[in-house]
Amino acid sequence: xxxxxxxxxxxxxxxxxxxxxxxxxxxxxxxxxxxxxxxxxxxxxxxxxxxxxxxxxxxxxxxxxxxxxxxxxxxxxxxxxxxxxxxxxxxxxxxxxxxxxxxxxxxxxxxxxxxxxxxxxxxxxxxxxxxxxxxxxxxxxxxxxxxxxxxxxxxxxxxxxxxxxxxxxxxxxxxxxxxxxxxxxxxxxxxxxxxxxxxx
Amino acid sequence: xxxxxxxxxxxxxxxxxxxxxxxxxxxxxxxxxxxxxxxxxxxxxxxxxxxxxxxxxxxxxxxxxxxxxxxxxxxxxxxxxxxxxxxxxxxxxxxxxxxxxxxxxxxxxxxxxxxxxxxxxxxxxxxxxxxx
Numbered sequence: 001x002x003x004x005x006x007x008x009x010x011x012x013x014x015x016x017x018x019x020x021x022x023x024x025x026x027x028x029x030x031x032x033x034x035x036x037x038x039x040x041x042x043x044x045x046x047x048x049x050x051x052x053x054x055x056x057x058x059x060x061x062x063x064x065x066x067x068x069x070x071x072x073x074x075x076x077x078x079x080x081x082x083x084x085x086x087x088x089x090x091x092x093x094x095x096x097x098x099x100x101x102x103x104x105x106x107x108x109x110x111x112x113x114x115x116x117x118x119x120x121x122x123x124x125x126x127x128x129x130x131x132x133x134x135x136x137x138x139x140x141x142x143x144x145x146x147x148x149x150x151x152x153x154x155x156x157x158x159x160x161x162x163x164x165x166x167x168x169x170x171x172x173x174x175x176x177x178x179x180x181x182x183x184x185x186x187x188x189x190x191x192x193x194x195x196x197x198x199x200x
Numbered sequence: 201x202x203x204x205x206x207x208x209x210x211x212x213x214x215x216x217x218x219x220x221x222x223x224x225x226x227x228x229x230x231x232x233x234x235x236x237x238x239x240x241x242x243x244x245x246x247x248x249x250x251x252x253x254x255x256x257x258x259x260x261x262x263x264x265x266x267x268x269x270x271x272x273x274x275x276x277x278x279x280x281x282x283x284x285x286x287x288x289x290x291x292x293x294x295x296x297x298x299x300x301x302x303x304x305x306x307x308x309x310x311x312x313x314x315x316x317x318x319x320x321x322x323x324x325x326x327x328x329x330x331x332x
Contacts, residue, residue, distance in 0.1 A: 031272050034265030086221055086245040093228030093241065101237060105307040124243050124282030130236065131282065132289045133308060135315050142308040144236045144289060154305060 014059070021057055022048045058113075070170035077167065081126035088127050092147055101146045102154050103132060106161045109184055110169055110177045111139025118168050123161065211259035218252030221245045235292045243285040250277055 022045065029044030030036055092099045108119060113136070120131040120141060133142040145157055166181050173181070228241030254270045261267065294312060 028272065031268040034268045082244065082248050086224070086248040089228055089240055089245050090221065090224035093224055093231050098233045099237065100303075102303055103306045103308045105311065120286065121279065121282045124285050125247060125278070127244075128240075130240050130243060130289060131286045132236070132293055133312070133315060134286075135311070135318070137318055140311075142311070144239075146237055146240050151305065 017057065017059070018052060021052060025051060065174070066172055067170065070167065071172070074167045074171045078122060078126070085125065085127040088147060099147045100149055101144060102148050103142060103144050104154055104158060105140050105142050106158055107138060107140045108165050109139075109162070109180055110165065110173060111136075112177075115139075115165070115169065115173070115177070116141065118172070119161075119165055122164060122168065126164065128157065129161070207259050207262070211256040214252045214256030214259065218249045218254075218256060221249030221252065225249060236289060239285045239288055239292075242288075243281050247277055247281045250274070 025048035026041060026044035029047060030040050033040045108115060116134055116136065116139060120134055123129045123141065123143060124131050128145045128147055130144045130146070131141060132144050134140070135142070141161070143161065145154070148154060148157065169177050169181050222245070225241045225244075225246040228245065229238050232238045232241060251274050254274050258267045258270045261270075293308065
């Protein structure tokens with residue numbers, strides 16, 4: 001559907017990505033030790049620097065901005081979804097009939113590695129869905145959906161995945177990505193037609 | 201009722217609820233018809249069950265050192281459970297054990313060969329963004 005041109009990262013972006021990685025690694029290190037002390041922070045910095053040199057990270061296009069309110073909205077919804085999902089699976093497990101399922105393709109609107117990863121992670125923990133395969137070239141996620149009964153529900157589920165993508169992009173996406181999401185409204189005609197044909 | 205009693209009660213409720221969810225995940229693992237459905241059980245009730253058990257432990261222990269470790273366990277569980285489920289699903293996908301009669305639609309069947317071919321053609325560890 002939409003494939004963003006993957007712009008090469010500028011040196012500034014690379015340094016910012018490294019700074020984020022170091023911050024994350026030092027946080028994990030301090031949490032592992034359990035107490036905040038300068039010795040912990042400094043040894044954490046050394047370990048993080050060594051890790052980044054030995055295992056360089058693949059470039060990630062992160063817009064470098066987190067919007068707190070949409071992020072909180074995403075997290076609150078995510079926690080609620082996790083509870084609903086667990087109850088749903090528990091109910092399906094003790095019921096007597098076997099649940100029906102479907103494998104559906106969802107072309108994401110923002111085709112970046114970060115967006116694909118975050119969506120795949122979140123999708124596996126919200127009701128019904130489990131990520132099966134991801135196509136980086138077209139930015140499509142193939143999702144196994146459990147407890148689905150009809151093709152109508154398949155379509156509705158596709159919309160809910162796109163809404164999830166919208167929430168994620170609203171929280172961590174760049175301004176252009178957010179624009180892209182807004183322009184293709186989630187209830188637009190693109191998602192609800194040609195169901196039977198394999199998506200190209 | 202003191203604060204300690206209240207915290208202990210909440211911790212107990214969390215522990216029992218978490219254990220029940222893990223039990224549900226176990227039942228689902230046995231009862232679901234194919235491997236893809238079973239991965240749902242391993243991903244969702246199991247993760248929430250563990251998070252509740254961790255929360256219960258944190259409320260009971262109430263010391264900084266323990267709580268930071270519990271937070272890390274929870275974060276890594278959230279980050280790795282979907283990846284594990286994805287890897288199993290990917291390995292299991294085109295396989296006879298998948299109950300096709302229970303599938304309403306399969307939109308991956310037409311694309312799987314192209315995706316796998318793309319991936320085989322793409323050199324390992326070289327992402328398209330590394331062109332600069």
